[in-house]
Amino acid sequence: MINRRRFLVGTAASAALLTVDVRSAHAAPLKSDPFALGVASGDPLPDAVVLWTRLVNDPLNAGSLPGKPIEVQWQVATDERFTHVVRRGTAAARPGLAHSVHVDVRGLRPGSQYFYRFRAAGHLSPAGRTRTAPAGSARVDRLRIGVVNCQDFQNGYWPAYDGLAAEELDVVLHLGDYIYEYDPKSVYPDRQHTLPQTAGLDQLRTLADYRARHALYKTDPALRAAHAAFPWILTPDDHEVENNYAGLIDEIDDLNTPKYQSPSVFAAQRAAAYQAYYEHLPLRRPVRPGSPDYRLYRRFDFGRLARINVLDTRQYRTDQPPGTASDFGPIASGLGNTAGTLTGAAQEQWLKGGLSGSSARWNVIAQQVMMSQIRFPNFLDPAHPLPPIANLDQWDGYDPARTRLLRFLASHRVANPVVLAGDIHSSWFSDLRIDRDDLTSAPVAVEFTATSVSSDFPAAFDAPLKTANPTLNPHVRYFDGSRRGYLRFDVTPERWLAEARTVDSIAVRTSPVTTTASWATVAGRPGLVPA
Incomplete structure (x- = not known):
């Protein structure tokens, strides 16, 4: 199992080496890093997990971003370097919900570890780690x-x-x-x-x-x-x-x-x-x-x-x-x-x-x-x-x-x-x-x-x-x-x-x-x- 301390440090260093092609008619110019509030995942199911981020300019002023949707790309991989991407897609960060993003990623393997990240207007988010729940019928030996x-x-x-x-x-x-x-x-x-x-x-x-x-x-x-x-x-x-x-x-x-x-x-x-x-x-x-x-x-x-x-x-x-x-x-x-x-x-x-x-x-x-x-x-x-x-x-x-x-x-x-x-x-x-x-x-x-x-x-x-x-x-x-x-x-x-x-x-x-x-x-x- 990958040590979490190493992961949290290592993903920041490796992010600069990763590129994702972004093409969006709705992409807005974001002059500073819009991922200042980080990333998160939650509500794990055997085949799914919710991924979250929120785009910000001034974090304390939700109106500081343009009042239109901004396209955000997301990736889910089985490894921290994202060499094995298993799910990807786009989501709209809408001003009516403070440019937050909630992606309900489906089709994942039960009881498995994944890594995820977002990209918007040329900016790459920190990577997060998540895990799906075991299958409903699985005999699980340990839960932490x-x-x-x-x-x-x-x-x-x-x-x-x-x-x-x-x-x-x-x-x-x-x-x-x-x-x-x-x-x-x-x-x-x-x-x-x-x-x-x-x-x-x-x-x-x-x-x-x-x-x-x-x-x-x-x-x-x-x-x-x-x-x-x-x-x-x-x-x-x-x-x-x-x-x-x-x-x-x-x-x-x-x-x-x-x-x-x-x-x-x-x-x-x-x-x-x-x-x-x-x-x-x-x-x-x-x-x-x-x-x-x-x-x-x-x-x-x-x-x-x-x-x-x-x-x-x-x-x-x-x-x-x-x-x-x-x-x-x-x-x-x-x-x-x-x-x-x-x-x-x-x-x-x-x-x-x-x-x-x-x-x-x-x-x-x-x-x-x-x-x-x-x-x-x-x-x-x-x-x-x-x-x-x-x-x-x-x-x-x-x-x-x-x-x-x-x-x-x-x-x-x-x-x-x-x-x-x-x-x-x-x-x-x-x-x-x-x-x-x-x-x-x-x-x-x-x-x-x-x-x-x-x-x-x-x-x-x-x-x-x-x-x-x-x-x-x-x-x-x-x-x-x-x-x-x-x-x-x-x-x-x-x-x-x-x-x-x-x-x-x-x-x-x-x-x-x-x-x-x-x-x-x-x-x-x-x-x-x-x-």
């Missing part, structure tokens, strides 16, 4: 997965992405908060957010706002390297649109302020956010410009080893339980939320169908917020830390829906369920039981919650939670809020190994990555064990 989420540009640098790009992985899952919507405010002079059209709201509103913010994030070289190294499967959380939104309901903190928007006004903002999200990522399903609806839940099979169900827990959710002015509130609010849903009825039925009809060894639910039942000391009132409180923006705010799903996993004997989550900027490895307090019962699933790439977890909460978890949350087998990084999974038919890969610091661009925790679950024996 990376999981990332929550990359606040202003909060620090992304050495975790340097570490991720150097791994040997088959696919990366991004579980949300790809961008953050806040106004410019950073202690790092070179990590300031773009200024939105309406400053002072701490909020993006327009398509131009969201496009500029996504492009800013893509200017980070570590993120571009990680995208170029593997196919990604992505799903958004809240910050791609607005913090803690629910369906078409604006953030609760905006209520009774000038920032609050009615559902009809918020729909326009959500439409702009979803369009920019599609324009900057390797997603197969096209967005409808101007529409606030964009189906993002989907599933991927990796032979008979793993089925990954990717959820969207923002677009269809009901509002968080009422009566609280923040994410956190009384546990009873979530327990009594009988009409609440994170997925909506249609997505819930789709998920259950995919779980009950699966013949995979491992059945994965990849989604945004923690499913584990967590009790937090009441830091809202430090003088009275008990009784504990719950994060009502997570599944704890929608307890009946969670119980319904966990009971389904048990009653339908879904094989080896694994839940993946992010959002909370800290690592949590937990056993999932229908009754979290009945430690004598067998878990019905396990959950791995990944820490953030750079987003902040309050340092003051780390030690108290480590002290309180054995009493308040005995089903949590591992917790750490002090480090940023990602998760690395090594999956075989016998074992799912999870490793927390973390960096020493996000205050610098370069920081070593180390493994700070290793836990596993054994097929046929639900529950976590140290590895």
Whole structure:
């Protein structure tokens, strides 16, 4: 296998030696390199993968290119020097989609590695590496997965992405908060957010706002390297649109302020956010410009080893339980939320169908917020830390829906369920039981919650939670809020190994990555064990 470090360096050097004939009536003169945002691939199938790039002049101004389509050529090869090209074609980078390109390349071989690149108006893109999924009936011996989420540009640098790009992985899952919507405010002079059209709201509103913010994030070289190294499967959380939104309901903190928007006004903002999200990522399903609806839940099979169900827990959710002015509130609010849903009825039925009809060894639910039942000391009132409180923006705010799903996993004997989550900027490895307090019962699933790439977890909460978890949350087998990084999974038919890969610091661009925790679950024996 080709070493990824050598590939990422070598392709830049070899690109100058490669030529592709470009003849297009629509080719526009591009005086500078239009591939400053890099390349990416995603949504791998056994015979297909989506290739992405976006042409730019000024990356932060989508209107800086000519307002007409630009022809882009693409190639897919089996080798990094492109001597064996197996697929090629042309695509139009259209101004209505910010001159982004999404090529759904078909006819590829299952479980195979490929290299790809683009060319436009005489400029050659960096090369990327990708991989198709194994055939649906294939007996797969090993699957290597990376999981990332929550990359606040202003909060620090992304050495975790340097570490991720150097791994040997088959696919990366991004579980949300790809961008953050806040106004410019950073202690790092070179990590300031773009200024939105309406400053002072701490909020993006327009398509131009969201496009500029996504492009800013893509200017980070570590993120571009990680995208170029593997196919990604992505799903958004809240910050791609607005913090803690629910369906078409604006953030609760905006209520009774000038920032609050009615559902009809918020729909326009959500439409702009979803369009920019599609324009900057390797997603197969096209967005409808101007529409606030964009189906993002989907599933991927990796032979008979793993089925990954990717959820969207923002677009269809009901509002968080009422009566609280923040994410956190009384546990009873979530327990009594009988009409609440994170997925909506249609997505819930789709998920259950995919779980009950699966013949995979491992059945994965990849989604945004923690499913584990967590009790937090009441830091809202430090003088009275008990009784504990719950994060009502997570599944704890929608307890009946969670119980319904966990009971389904048990009653339908879904094989080896694994839940993946992010959002909370800290690592949590937990056993999932229908009754979290009945430690004598067998878990019905396990959950791995990944820490953030750079987003902040309050340092003051780390030690108290480590002290309180054995009493308040005995089903949590591992917790750490002090480090940023990602998760690395090594999956075989016998074992799912999870490793927390973390960096020493996000205050610098370069920081070593180390493994700070290793836990596993054994097929046929639900529950976590140290590895």
